[in-house]
Amino acid sequence: MATMVVERGSPGAATDVVRRAQEGDVAAFEQLYRQNLDRVYAVCMRIAGDTVRAEELTQDVFVRAWEKLGSFEGKSAFSTWLHRLAVNVCLVERRSEGIRVGKVFTTDQPEVYESPGRPPDPGQRIDLERAIATLPPGARMVFVLHDVEGFKHEEIARMHGSAVGTCKAQLHRARRLLREALER
Amino acid sequence: MITHEQAVGRLDDFAGGELSGRERREVHRHLESCAECSAEVAALRSLLDEARFLPREVAPERDLWAGIAPRLQPRAAEMPVIALHPRSAWQPRRWLLAAAATVAVAVGSSLATLALLRPPAEGPITLTTIDAAQAQPAATSAFAAFAPAEVEYRRAVDELATLLATRRDRLAPETVATLERSLGIIDIAIAEARTALEKDPNSRELAQMLSTVYDTKVRMLQQAVEL
Numbered sequence: 001m002a003t004m005v006v007e008r009g010s011p012g013a014a015t016d017v018v019r020r021a022q023e024g025d026v027a028a029f030e031q032l033y034r035q036n037l038d039r040v041y042a043v044c045m046r047i048a049g050d051t052v053r054a055e056e057l058t059q060d061v062f063v064r065a066w067e068k069l070g071s072f073e074g075k076s077a078f079s080t081w082l083h084r085l086a087v088n089v090c091l092v093e094r095r096s097e098g099i100r101v102g103k104v105f106t107t108d109q110p111e112v113y114e115s116p117g118r119p120p121d122p123g124q125r126i127d128l129e130r131a132i133a134t135l136p137p138g139a140r141m142v143f144v145l146h147d148v149e150g151f152k153h154e155e156i157a158r159m160h161g162s163a164v165g166t167c168k169a170q171l172h173r174a175r176r177l178l179r180e181a182l183e184r
Numbered sequence: 185m186i187t188h189e190q191a192v193g194r195l196d197d198f199a200g201g202e203l204s205g206r207e208r209r210e211v212h213r214h215l216e217s218c219a220e221c222s223a224e225v226a227a228l229r230s231l232l233d234e235a236r237f238l239p240r241e242v243a244p245e246r247d248l249w250a251g252i253a254p255r256l257q258p259r260a261a262e263m264p265v266i267a268l269h270p271r272s273a274w275q276p277r278r279w280l281l282a283a284a285a286t287v288a289v290a291v292g293s294s295l296a297t298l299a300l301l302r303p304p305a306e307g308p309i310t311l312t313t314i315d316a317a318q319a320q321p322a323a324t325s326a327f328a329a330f331a332p333a334e335v336e337y338r339r340a341v342d343e344l345a346t347l348l349a350t351r352r353d354r355l356a357p358e359t360v361a362t363l364e365r366s367l368g369i370i371d372i373a374i375a376e377a378r379t380a381l382e383k384d385p386n387s388r389e390l391a392q393m394l395s396t397v398y399d400t401k402v403r404m405l406q407q408a409v410e411l
Binding site for chain 2 (some may be wrong): 024028029030033034037038039042045046051054055058059062063066067069128129131143146147148153163168171172175178179182
């Protein structure tokens with residue numbers, strides 16, 4: 001289950017801001033943006049592994065949220081809905097990127113397809129955040145969604161359109177690479 | 185008793201707490217006699233703990249709103265809401281517009297003249313056209329008043345159906361079969377409501393029924409696209 005983010009302010013106030021944004025109030029939507037920016041950016045940054053791409057993805061997420069706001073029915077907190085949307089936007093981007101560069105996520109041996117990530121700076125201690133950024137994209141995505149964001153393999157596989165076994169293989173690889181990086 | 189190789193293959197799931205009771209006990213028994221696997225599990229759990237404690241929020245180095253605001257297409261505020269009668273809790277037009285936005289339906293100036301059918305306090309149905317936020321009342325039948333909305337419904341349906349076709353292979357065959365069966369039933373309902381409205385063009389109830397059935401179709405397609 002994905003981690004939830006507590007709405008800032010009172011629930012009633014949050015609901016009112018969402019309602020106004022649904023009615024086309026850009027100022028209300030900007031308020032939602034400012035309340036949720038850091039949470040959305042965090043997931044985009046970790047999945048993208050690159051701050052420039054993370055900024056682009058974050059902007060895409062909020063544009064998409066504006067477009068889809070009418071479908072938000074308030075069954076969950078807005079922040080939860082937005083977080084899920086952010087993950088979806090990142091996954092769609094990953095899929096299209098995979099198609100563009102011919103890297104696919106349909107094998108139980110992902111190392112066959114993946115080039116190594118960016119090497120860490122030599123002689124410098126590497127923390128987990130930086131180690132995640134050096135992972136190959138597929139392994140990084142699964143690690144972030146599973147071990148950081150708390151999604152189940154089944155959820156990740158369904159969202160990404162891949163097999164559960166593939167997700168597990170990616171996660172195993174990610175954990176192994178991270179431990180190697182952190183032990184240096 | 186599982187073998188060392190079998191245990192190694194389950195350590196990831198064991199450390200993440202994802203094994204069933206029996207499997208968990210089997211691995212646990214193996215760990216009691218295998219220092220190598222015990223060390224592996226300890227290292228995995230340490231990594232998982234670190235991952236879980238990463239900050240939930242990270243601030244970008246710059247404000248990103250400037251790259252978002254210009255991309256926000258005008259929505260509901262500038263668009264008329266079709267309401268055959270007031271619905272306090274549910275506004276189908278809002279999510280229809282959202283569906284249309286989802287599939288990137290171009291919103292042109294024609295929307296500014298969409299019909300807004302208002303329930304009269306008494307007497308015949310009143311048609312109000314919206315032009316630059318200024319309403320101009322005019323009288324016409326419920327059937328005629330519904331026509332612009334039907335154009336939008338059909339456009340949204342076409343766009344969503346096209347989008348769905350590109351994602352069809354991601355759906356289970358049973359889901360596709362159920363969806364097609366349900367859409368077939370809805371199409372029959374649309375045809376019947378429409379025929380009835382043609383025969384009784386002043387019936388607000390029939391126009392409302394037709395609107396509701398179209399709503400159902402758009403909602404079903406939208407949900408299928410998002411599966």
